[in-house]
Amino acid sequence: MPSFGRTLSEIPPSPLVTVDRLLRAGAHAEPVPLQQGKTVFEPCARPGTWERAEFGIAAHEHAPPAGVPALRSAFADAASRRRGTAVDPGQVLVTSGATHAIAVTLHAILSPGDEVLILSPQWLFATGLVWAAGGTPREVPVFLELSEDPGFDFIAAIERAVGPRTRAIYFNNPNNPTGFRLDERALGALAELAARHDLWLIADNAYENYDFSDGGFLDTATVPGAAERTFSVHSCSKTYAMPGARVGHLISPPGAEEILTKWSLHTLYSVSTAAQYTAFRALATPADELARRRARAEQAWQLADAALEIPHTRVAGGLYTFLGLGRYGDGAEFVRRCAEAGVGLAPGQVFGGHCDGWARLCFTAAPEEAVADAIGRINKIYWEGGLDR
Amino acid sequence: MPSFGRTLSEIPPSPLVTVDRLLRAGAHAEPVPLQQGKTVFEPCARPGTWERAEFGIAAHEHAPPAGVPALRSAFADAASRRRGTAVDPGQVLVTSGATHAIAVTLHAILSPGDEVLILSPQWLFATGLVWAAGGTPREVPVFLELSEDPGFDFIAAIERAVGPRTRAIYFNNPNNPTGFRLDERALGALAELAARHDLWLIADNAYENYDFSDGGFLDTATVPGAAERTFSVHSCSKTYAMPGARVGHLISPPGAEEILTKWSLHTLYSVSTAAQYTAFRALATPADELARRRARAEQAWQLADAALEIPHTRVAGGLYTFLGLGRYGDGAEFVRRCAEAGVGLAPGQVFGGHCDGWARLCFTAAPEEAVADAIGRINKIYWEGGLDR
Structure with a gap:
């Protein structure tokens, strides 16, 4: 076949594919996908018909x-x-x-x-x-x-x-x-x-x-x-x-x-x-419903903040905190181990060339208890990593 | 404000806007929009919810x-x-x-x-x-x-x-x-x-x-x-x-x-x-329903072909015939007059730099009777044009 013009070789095919694959390959039946950017909230509107x-x-x-x-x-x-x-x-x-x-x-x-x-x-x-x-x-x-x-x-x-x-x-x-x-x-x-x-x-x-x-x-x-x-x-x-x-x-x-x-x-x-x-x-969603969601997301942040034993950024808004893995060492290895333990995190380097030592955690991507459980598991991996390396 | 990079000045904003405006400005309460590429068929599926x-x-x-x-x-x-x-x-x-x-x-x-x-x-x-x-x-x-x-x-x-x-x-x-x-x-x-x-x-x-x-x-x-x-x-x-x-x-x-x-x-x-x-x-639409639509479109072509007194291309497929306005002269003027008479046609030049003397008619864009009536009107404009110019 003829050749392509621009193959976008500067761009990785899909930066989170590896995490998805590791999560699916892992031993956990129900992995917690905190690598994703999402909330557990119901959609404000669904497809439908109209006049x-x-x-x-x-x-x-x-x-x-x-x-x-x-x-x-x-x-x-x-x-x-x-x-x-x-x-x-x-x-x-x-x-x-x-x-x-x-x-x-x-x-x-x-x-x-x-x-x-x-x-x-x-x-x-x-x-x-x-x-x-x-x-x-x-x-x-x-x-x-x-x-x-x-x-x-x-x-x-x-x-x-x-x-x-x-x-x-x-x-x-x-x-x-x-x-x-x-x-x-x-x-x-x-x-x-x-x-x-x-x-x-x-x-x-x-x-x-x-x-x-x-x-x-x-x-x-x-x-x-x-x-x-x-x-x-x-x-x-x-x-x-x-x-x-x-x-x-x-x-x-x-x-x-x-x-x-x-x-x-x-x-x-x-x-x-x-x-x-x-x-x-x-767009017709009542303002107080949107405010309620904001409050729930903020609460999810506060729970994550209290539970995390890993250094992380302070959140003024959004659905994520960025975990600083400097003490652990290799951020990619940390993400890999967490995925094997059934917790998805997004590797830092997809967010910036200087972010190898970081990983992103979405605190709204799963229900509160699941996030708490996941944080318990990654805390453990973090502390173990400090010892056995 | 800063300047733009590429303004796509090679491309007209929307080639059919003029026809739409003329149709709306015209005296006809219900213009026949044969400038559009469409059919009068019901959609094969509508938005809805699913499990x-x-x-x-x-x-x-x-x-x-x-x-x-x-x-x-x-x-x-x-x-x-x-x-x-x-x-x-x-x-x-x-x-x-x-x-x-x-x-x-x-x-x-x-x-x-x-x-x-x-x-x-x-x-x-x-x-x-x-x-x-x-x-x-x-x-x-x-x-x-x-x-x-x-x-x-x-x-x-x-x-x-x-x-x-x-x-x-x-x-x-x-x-x-x-x-x-x-x-x-x-x-x-x-x-x-x-x-x-x-x-x-x-x-x-x-x-x-x-x-x-x-x-x-x-x-x-x-x-x-x-x-x-x-x-x-x-x-x-x-x-x-x-x-x-x-x-x-x-x-x-x-x-x-x-x-x-x-x-x-x-x-x-x-x-x-x-x-x-x-x-x-x-995609689950039965093949015979699609065949029925094809037959209806072909019939619309045959009716248009029989009714048109303007030279036009022979249609082996698709929803259009291209009207040759060489005898009339100015294709853009013909399109304008038709729009004033409540019939939308697409001016030839939007389909190719060499098509000024042409106009496109979509024979499936309105019900049979409306198309027949519209063709009657544009035939008349065509013959008049030959005389009073």
């Missing part, structure tokens, strides 16, 4: 490329309330999950060889998305440093990484995998830096419902100077516990609609109409 | 990037029966419609600046997909020539267009918009040419259920020498009358699975689980 009038379109009809108007309006209304300033439905692109929102953004802003700074450690597909869009990702380690020392000058670290080809800064706030949260002052400094170098900001808000801080979720676009340069990425996957729907959305500065819609159209024409309807219904 | 065991996954769970195993197997089984040779589920990638299947293929095979030959006229998004993947599309006019003269040496025409950067040939068979069908001999010659120049073939089979010829639908991959270089693109949109589901699939030569899955993952992670289940159910 055409309710959504303005029937399920078998394809939606307009930018999204079903009723859903774009609903997302715009929610954003207007959150931001305290009007967001026009024209600024909203309905996407096939946050992954697609980020892919569309990167394709639109990058020319081949352009660079994207990724505040690291980061969501495990972020670097791959930059490669796939023809760009070059540059990880800028900041979150572990900030977790260790809130006074760490992360702006200086980013500033040093900015080069002539830098086009954007991607970050995930609250951060996956560390649970660190950039606050208003930090985001303000980031927006200033972006303005100084005329960079885009790509704010990945996948964990917006799981910000445990007193201030609650902070929309980067509300920070002074940020709105005109921020692509805000939102996902239904974590907020409404429905990753299978594959619905997210992108909110962009005014004036970007035509370009972004073209990129989206030329990836998949439009997002599944029925999936858009499921998201539309999920 | 986890039936599909191996729940609706709220995200599917594996290559697709839900049960659906990949079902598509592989169907392909094995169609081809008369075993297709492994590993060769099947579930995609978000044919658009996404073609986008993934093009991204995987092209390096920036590579060329794709497009047998023209063509599906209206084909050239845009090549631009979006970083390639350069080259239209090779063949279908109008073949419609006029079956002896036209289309292979020589393609051969002349092959250059050092040519990587692939894209074609849609039966062809949208002309209704022409490349037969076994033609496809054999095409596969030989592709082998001679080591090119990929991208066979877009969107209209596989609407091949009216005695031989019926011809899967390019069954032609000698084609399987090892053919990406077969399939869609549920036309076959099962459910474009809103956005489910298609790609069948590739063995050995391409990892690369293609990576590209798909880095566009949208995976296809909506519920949409995949809807496709899974649609």
